[in-house]
Amino acid sequence: MTLADNAAQSRANEHQTKRPSRLFKNMTAKVASIPMVLTALVVFVGCTAWTITYSFTNSRLLPRLEFVGWDQYDRLWSTRRWLISIENLAIFGICSLILSFVIGFTLAALLDRKIRGEAVFRTIFLYPFALSFIVTGLVWQWILNPDFGIQQVVRDWGWESFVFDPLNNADIVIFGILIAGIWQGSGFIMVIMLAGLRGIDEDIWKAARVDGIPTWKTYVLVIIPMMRPVFVTALVIITSGIIKVYDLVVAQTSGGPGIASEVPAKYVIEKMFQSQNLAQGFAASTMMLLSVLVVLIPWAYLEFGGKKRG
Amino acid sequence: MADTTVSLAMEGPRGPKPRRRLSPRNIMLYGTLIVVALYYALPLYVMIVTSLKGMPEIRLGNVFAPPVEITFEPWVKAWSEACTGINCEGLSRGFWNSIQILVPSVFLSIAIASVNGYALANWRFKGSEVFFTILIFGAFIPYQVMIYPIVIILREMGDGISAVTGTEFRLMGSIWGLVLVHTVFGMPILTLLFRNYFTSVPEELFKAARVDGAGFWGIYFRIMLPMSLPIFVVAMILQVTGIWNDFLFGVIYTKPETYPMTVQLNNIVNSVQGVKEYNVNMAATLLTGLVPLVIYFVSGKLFVRGIAAGAVKG
Structure with a gap:
């Protein structure tokens, strides 16, 4: 060529x-x-x-x-472990998508209100993003420890029967991972949202004020629709991150209790490098690729479809 | 693309103006922000506090209690005595492995990507944009899809080099294999970063240099390189934090003797043998997180620019 x-x-x-x-x-x-x-x-x-x-x-x-x-695909979709992985990924994905958006946008909107010490708040909200998923997972494993962590603190306050032990309860373990994931990543979504808010012309705020439109209404009716491209970028970032979730689970729960917190990325690695079932791992990773494409292709179409890239 | 928009975040607020200083609205606003900030700051506090306590104190209290008696013993133990399996050299080995991986990876990936970006910005040839598009879309492919073929490539390349040089050389399982992998996977985002930056350099400068007879490398080293130090710093921040925090590549492409710090940390803390020493674990965790944290707090805005560019990586 x-x-x-x-x-x-x-x-x-x-x-x-x-x-x-x-x-x-x-x-x-x-x-x-x-x-x-x-x-x-x-x-x-x-x-x-x-x-x-x-x-x-x-x-x-x-x-x-x-x-x-x-x-291999037939076998994959009839394996309980894979189905649990997919279910976990779906729950984790939907929850972290919604929470990242809500938390990210709310924090950005609060920071955009000409407050004092904005830089300090921004620094605090974003620092978890500098840490690795391993560090994140291990810290939250410790904070959620049933004998010394949050559960024990609330019990010490006098609520003796309080139960909050997500990492050892198969039904809610994925939410324990979710808490850590949100803590690590939402600051970054906040920065993206903040950039979107800063990109909006101040005249729009002035016009809304002159017309006497309440602040919350301005956000819902004017600002959020204007920020559509920012939301799409954030969506692509969050989803492609979610599909790759691996280290966080390895560090926080190692997939446990049992196989309750398995995720697809972990399934792939284990099939390839531990249970010597290469083709099964390849099939699972191809499914991961497929799910990325489902998000990526519409996005690429929206972003680059009509206009030519400069 | 996201890079330019996010730098806007640093300029100043444009939201509606607050009215009085101690209105109920302001109390709500600052109240919410402070509560949320506490939630975000809590894990760092817990790490520091736990790593300074002795084990008896930990067993008596809870994770949030400040230490009564400050001890640095867990730090010393985490650094030089903590065990992974039968090996009890502490995290220091992982630290030095990570440094040995980090330095060549950062240097090589930035050198290659900056030249690529420069070629794409100023020396376009037929097909260059096609390769670039493949490169950018490749950044979205889950690593799991490419991991196994790369194992084969590294093994074959190692064998090839051994055959040519006549000495035993292995890429798979060695630090150099991992360096290569980091260089390859750092390429999409870094190339994008450099291409966009070099495109913004005024074309007149480039043309003037051409008239004066400077070639590809002459312009790169005499004009582009000195003019674009900030973007090199951004790329360095991005790569140092990214490579330091990597776990997946480390665990697959290296052996236990060459494991980077994150992998060793996970093995220390999640090992099932022996009594769990939470204070040592937290000291080890904090030690591993220290490098990116220091970079983050020192670099500030440049870090934000780096991760905004890295957003494409997902």
Whole structure:
């Protein structure tokens, strides 16, 4: 491909310009772009295609090209562990989407009201985002510890029968992870929302005030509809983050109690590297890719569909 | 794209004006903000407090109680004695592994991505935008999809290098394999960052240099590099925090001897053997979080610019 390009380029150069150095200089640019081209073609296209192909085989310990059709996908969707993973991801995903939006927007709106010490508040809300999911998971594992954490504190206050032990209760364990996830990520959504609010013209606020429209109504009727692009960006960021959730669960619960807090990303890694069931892992990771595409394609269409990118 | 909008967040509030200082509205406003701020600050407080207590004190009280007797012993223990399995060298080994991974990864990924971005901004060739688009969309592919083929690639590359040089060399399981992986996966966002920045450099400067006879590398080193130090700092912040906080690649592409700090931390705290020493665990957790925290508090606005650009990475 590049050879053909070069030939075409050189022919074009001969016609247009009489600068012989041009082709050579463009060669340097091409040589310098080799890492990018390799990454794009070999890793992103090549490796993805490889994984999808091998998800239709019966590879176990080593990858083998013995095709078995949709068998791996059939098995995947009849595995209880995978179904629990999907259910957890759905609950975690929907809750963290709603909470991130509500918390992120509310905090941003509060910070946008010309308050004192805005920088201090912003710094506090955002610092968890600098920490890794491992650190986040371990801290919240400790805070939610039934013997020393929140449960014990409330009991010490006199409410002896108080029960709040999400990490050891299979029914609500995913909400324990949710608390940590929201703590880590909502500050970032706040920053994005704040940027959106700052991008809104001050004249709009003035006009609303002149017309005597109450503040909350201005937000609901004018500001939020105007911030649609910001919301879409936030949506894409949150969803692509949710699908990748892995380290947080590993650190906080290791998937427990039992398999109650398993997530798809963890299922993939375990099938590939621990239970020597490669093709099953490939099939599960292909499903993950599919769910990203479901979000990504409409977004790309909205963002780049009509206009040309500059 | 998000980068330019988010930097707006730093400019100043545009919301409606508050009226009096001690109105009920203001009390509500500040009250809410302070309560929420306490919730966000709480885990950091808990980490610090727990890591300064002795075990008997922890067993008596709760996680929020301030330490009666401050002790730094858990910190010393976490750093130099904490055990993962049979190995009891403490977190220090993970720390030095992380440093050894971090330095070449950050250097290599920024060097390659800045040259890529520069080529894309100033030396476009046929097809360059196509590769760039693939690169950006590739950033959204879940890592799980690409992890296994990369294991094979690293193994084969290691064998190839061994055959050529005649000495035993392994990429898979070594720090260098992980460096390569970080370079590859850091490329989309960094290339985007540099491309957008270099595109905004006035074209006249570039043309003038061309007239003076400067070539690809001449312009890069003499004009672009000195002009764009801020964006290099942003890229560094982004990469240092990202690579330091990585867990997935570390656990897959390295061996126990070369595990980065996050992986070792998780193994220490979640190990099932022995009595749980919560104070040592929290000291270890805090130690691991210290590097990105310091970067965050020192860099401020630049950090926000970095993560805003990194938003594309998701």
